[in-house]
Amino acid sequence: MRNWFFANFPGFTHAQELCLPSVLKRESILLTSPTGSGKTLAGFLGVFDALVRELEAGALKPAVRCVYVSPLRALAYDIEKNLKAPIAGMGLEEELRIHLRTGDTTVSERTKFRNKPSHFLVTTPESLAILLAQQNYVQHLAHTEFVIVDELHSFAGNKRGADLSISLERLQMLRGKNNLCRIGLSATAAPLDLLAQFLVGKNRPCRTAEARIEKEQIVDVFSPIRRDPYPPSGYTGARLYAELSQLIRSRQSVIVFTNVRSAAEQIGLRLREQMPELVDAIEIHHASLDRSVRLDVEDRLKNGELRAVVCSTSLELGIDVGAVDLVVMVATPKGVSRAIQRI
Template sequence: MPVIYSPPMGCALDDFHPAVRTWFERRFAAPSRAQDLGWPVIGAANDVPGFDVLLCAPTGSGKTLAAFMWAINGLVLDAARDRLRDEVSVLYVSPLKALANDIRLNLEEPLDGVRDVGAESGLDLSRIRAGLRTGDTSASERTAMLRRPPHILVTTPESLFILLTSPKFREKLAAVRHVIVDELHALAGNKRGAHLALTLERLERFVTGRGNARPNRIGLSATLNPIEKLAGFLAGYEVARNNSRSPRPIKIVRADDRVRTMDLQVIAPGPELGPLATHPHWEAMYDEVARLIGEHRTTLVFTLSRRFAERVALNLQKRLGIDAVMAHHGSLARAERLLAEQRLKRGELKAIVATASLELGIDVGAVELVCQLDSPKSISAAIQRVGRSGHSLGATPKGRFFALTTDDLLECGAAVRAIRRGHLDEVEIPMGCADIAAQQIVAIAAEEEEISEAELLRVLRSAYNFGDLDAGKLRHLLEQLSAELPERIMGASPKIFFDRVNARVRPRRSARLSAITSGGTIPEAGNYDVVIESEGRKVGDVEEDFAQESSRGDVFSLGSMPWQIQRISRGRLMVEPAPGMAPTLPFWQTEAGGRSQALSAEICDLRREIWSRLERNESAAGWLMNECAMSE
């Protein structure tokens, strides 16, 4: 079972190489709580491989640097002993491409600082390199990375799967010592996490097969519940020859204090709330948000959908100016999102209106205020979003929840009450996932050339999500993957050979290509690219249905900018800027997720308490103001 481990504070900084320690002491006044608690445990895992580490700490507490410091320290020691080789030593896996890029940029400061300190004492650390590999990485960068791989590789779960399946790059991963998995809660509760879990098991099998020690795993997150189950998900299992499983050892470091001080308030501006939001409600909300933005240097405004984000950004621009507010969501091109992030960081923007695209730890500088419009739909989302403000040691996060209906009011109040009481959503880890197993089986067959059915079962059962997989279920899956289907069915050609007599699995010629081009769990959107015709630059994308319902001359908003359609070509909307014109709003189907089970339970509890007070002829208003931070 995982171990809750709380080491004594203030003893690990002396254990770092002098160049690393000196840089840290010059840069920071003192280690954070996450670093004080995390360093002894992570350092012990590095010195004596055999257990993994899960570090749970609030956003902005320095937990990412806590994990990276020991990784950098190991590379400095290698360089000092002239043992630094051109191979990947540290893998950092992030659920977001933008977050991965952000971490690579934030790695440059400690690496540059440690190099400078080393140079003062005559130690050459210039060879230590960090690199980024995601779906946005250019072909030239990929080729250069193959020739001279970085020692610290920042990537995503899907890109790691491709790298491990690629016959050329996988050899560069043979000496990986540490795997850092950030925002673990964002992966564990969906099939991306199951896919990553199997990729990590394949990586471990590959590294240990080359005679090297098993890479230790370091998980990072701000919101984890139940933490022991998620620790088990990160570490996985050891599977014996008889297919019995035993959990791998993992130590949990808690630096989150469960209840973090936050400045929270639920606001309902405008007329009396009802079951529907009317025009006066919207206008009052826009006015109040604009007022708050004006009182703070930088503000993040979170909405539930991309369409909502575009609408809010346009209305705030009318009140604050076009150059004061920008929209930010997943349908904007990477360059457009990065522009908004950098402008906010430089103080050129007053606010960004975002969806979940900015929920995780992307660095947008010092944010003073977070406004959540409508219900956040989950307790963890509320904590993550409000935690984007006060993103520095000792600062207090500040969040304002805006309710437009009576149902919104209850949901926002219940979310605030849950945060104050230290309650969290419980992550449901998906089990079984036959589609994920099928993808990984094809990839394993491609890299192994031949593998026994029993060994394949052991690899799959090592991942947390596949504990209920037995020999019978695996054989049924292998028979399906190897079955010959009618040629009229698109993509029906089998990807593996399954020798039922000798219980062996071999790849067909198309196995590796199929795994690399079809891996992952993020579905193809089939959207239309929005391209500026005069520049040939993509600004984002819209859904196919919206594109097909549009006509030449129509004006719509994307990235809080109006665009006029010049023509519609195959898979592309060719547009030009249309400043001053009134745009319509694009739509995206099935955007907003449902309410979490934990928040639903909190709402039921809140309704019961209100009803109980009313039955006793007690006033509920004062209690709600104190308990749920509702404005009068």
């Protein structure tokens, strides 16, 4: 594992230096760190260490040892791909298995997991609750030692968060007296103490850590209305599409965020009309699209094959978007944390 890490990275990021010691000690931690700072790998490094040590000692059994909870199916899919890289780099593809469980998971994959559990379960709160309600899966989850909750702030104060809290307590009951190591990750977590309590429950210890920002970010506020506050009908939209097209032409890879799916469809269509030479390099992404379409867009974006992707909120939470060099938000995001997350 050491050889793989230093062959791919120059060293530990600040986020990893803060998180790794706690995970190695099986202590719960809430880490807040900007997107792109290596916080997801920070949570998994300690898990890899534990499983590799068990494997070397001949004590690793076929059971779920780590549950990763994602707020989005796109993020879950992205994490599954990112997990395969270190496992392949260590030459442990046969020994360490990953199961992606969302509403998109095929029946054959579900049957395979039920018959032979994987060590990593990548899922969403809803799918985790369903698994915990079925005895065939409960026996696989009884050996879970680590739970990683990504983008923890997105679950706080809503029904999905309540559902997740119940599932985490059910996992703790399966552990008995052995504590469940809970790792919360977020780019915009605040207040930390309250979110830490949400992660682990009352009267349980949880360390909080805040990593420093290691990348410079430039934020500009743009308005298509320049001089005349009451322009002719349609002027604002026409100018918006024209100048957005100029931004896309001047960059290698752009993500355009909208607040609703219909806006993503409309803007994507208009951009293709504005730039016919880039029609094959401009795509649309939102949760209503077919799974195969969404995955294809995510892969092409990550591989640098697209000049622009117009999306709703489906790509805003921690997804590895590759070499994107410009983020555009059309209309005001529904909250400061969402704006920070997108940037």
